[in-house]
Amino acid sequence: MLDHPEEYYRHYYHYYSRRLAPKVDVRIVILVAVCAISVFQFFSWWSSYNEAINYLATVPKYRIQATEIARQQGLLSKTREKGKNRRSKEEIREEEEEIIKDIIKNKIEIKGGYQKPKIYDILLFQIILAPFYLLKYIAWCIWWIYCFTIKGQEYGVEEKLYIIRRYMKMSQSQFDSLEDHQKEIFLERRLWIRENYEVYKREQEEELKKKMAMDPRWKRYRRWMKNEGPGRLTFIDD
Numbered sequence: 001m002l003d004h005p006e007e008y009y010r011h012y013y014h015y016y017s018r019r020l021a022p023k024v025d026v027r028i029v030i031l032v033a034v035c036a037i038s039v040f041q042f043f044s045w046w047s048s049y050n051e052a053i054n055y056l057a058t059v060p061k062y063r064i065q066a067t068e069i070a071r072q073q074g075l076l077s078k079t080r081e082k083g084k085n086r087r088s089k090e091e092i093r094e095e096e097e098e099i100i101k102d103i104i105k106n107k108i109e110i111k112g113g114y115q116k117p118k119i120y121d122i123l124l125f126q127i128i129l130a131p132f133y134l135l136k137y138i139a140w141c142i143w144w145i146y147c148f149t150i151k152g153q154e155y156g157v158e159e160k161l162y163i164i165r166r167y168m169k170m171s172q173s174q175f176d177s178l179e180d181h182q183k184e185i186f187l188e189r190r191l192w193i194r195e196n197y198e199v200y201k202r203e204q205e206e207e208l209k210k211k212m213a214m215d216p217r218w219k220r221y222r223r224w225m226k227n228e229g230p231g232r233l234t235f236i237d238d
Contacts, residue, residue, distance in 0.1 A: 038124040045117035052114035056104050057097065066103040075099050115173070155192060163192040 056062045110116065119125065126133075147153045155163070164186050165175045191197045 034124055034127065038122040041122050042117055042119070045121075048114050049110070049116050052110050053101050053104055056108060056110075057101050062104055062108065063100060066100045066107070069103050069107065070096075070099050115176075157187070160187060160192040164197070167191065167194070167197045 057066075105116075120129070148155065148159070161175070161183060165172070168175070189196055189200055191200055
């Protein structure tokens with residue numbers, strides 16, 4: 001220590017850093033963290049799904065259809081029973097609302113980011129099933145190369161939509177949320193062919209520019225950028 005006094009505190013630090021280090025297995029910490037994230041993920045998806053159901057229950061198109069189905073099944077008449085089982089108007093309204101929401105859940109398939117959550121989509125199961133998904137993807141790639149590159153088969157509808165989705169750089173959930181008539185337009189215009197997709201992309205960009213040019217809010221923004229600018233300070237006297 002006398003020869004090397006500058007190393008005293010370094011040895012002191014290493015001694016207590018090892019002595020006071022937590023005796024917890026790193027694998028347990030990782031497992032607990034993954035489980036916590038998975039639980040949060042699942043309940044967050046359920047919250048988004050319920051928000052979508054609540055919104056659809058306010059849309060007249062779906063609400064009228066659900067109400068008609070409930071009447072045909074005699075579900076609404078049960079809520080208005082008289083006698084001993086008679087309830088307040090508020091209770092009847094809440095029960096009818098739940099019936100309408102249940103019918104919407106069963107009759108309408110929600111796609112995209114607000115779809116009904118599945119237990120296999122959470123992080124924990126994705127990690128467990130990762131080897132299976134990897135093998136499945138490799139097998140799919142081999143099948144694609146064999147069928148369409150080597151044998152030169154024509155694309156089916158699913159394969160055409162897959163190529164279009166890749167060109168549009170959309171995830172599967174985003175593409176599933178599109179309306180069916182939009183996908184039919186994609187197929188009619190043969191957008192799985194790169195040249196056709198480039199033409200369609202330019203048309204969409206031009207249409208977007210026209211809409212933005214006619215939008216009053218966009219006009220006000222351009223006027224502000226021209227007159228004021230983002231980094232300019234002005235003082236207006238009252």
